[in-house]
Amino acid sequence: MPRIPASLSSLDQVADYVLALAERAGLSSGLAERLRLAADELATNIVVHGYGEAGGAFAVEGGMDGESVWIRFEDDARPFDPRAGYRRPEYGLPFAQRRIGGLGVYLALTAVDGFTYRRVAGRNISTLRILRDGAHHNDQRSRAG
Numbered sequence: 054m055p056r057i058p059a060s061l062s063s064l065d066q067v068a069d070y071v072l073a074l075a076e077r078a079g080l081s082s083g084l085a086e087r088l089r090l091a092a093d094e095l096a097t098n099i100v101v102h103g104y105g106e107a108g109g110a111f112a113v114e115g116g117m118d119g120e121s122v123w124i125r126f127e128d129d130a131r132p133f134d135p136r137a138g139y140r141r142p143e144y145g146l147p148f149a150q151r152r153i154g155g156l157g158v159y160l161a162l163t164a165v166d167g168f169t170y171r172r173v174a175g176r177n178i179s180t181l182r183i184l185r186d187g188a189h190h191n192d193q194r195s196r197a198g
Contacts, residue, residue, distance in 0.1 A: 058113045113125070126180075
């Protein structure tokens with residue numbers, strides 16, 4: 054699994070990779086965009102919150118198995134389970150009173166049909182999964198929080 058620099062300029066490379074995989078898998082444009090949105094959020098969190106100013110690298114890999122398409126990120130930044138920052142939007146509050154952060158993770162995890170996180174040998178391993186037909190898309194709120 055090749056590693057790419059943990060920088061904001063690498064996010065276009067991640068998006069291109071995800072969209073190319075989605076095309077090979079025959080995902081509809083809507084499913085492809087949901088997967089790209091989720092992958093972009095995870096990659097951004099690795100760059101900004103995982104490594105920050107220290108810099109580093111991460112790996113992205115994807116594939117197809119049966120009815121689903123998956124994207125896996127691996128990095129050796131500080132431990133971070135994206136589900137820890139998951140929270141529903143605070144729709145009833147004025148913007149000035151809303152807590153900062155967490156909305157991107159919420160959008161990412163509700164955009165896909167499955168998400169797993171593991172910390173193995175000092176590495177974060179996050180995997181997004183989306184069903185090819187989209188028929189079984191579930192809102193991750195009950196599973197992610």
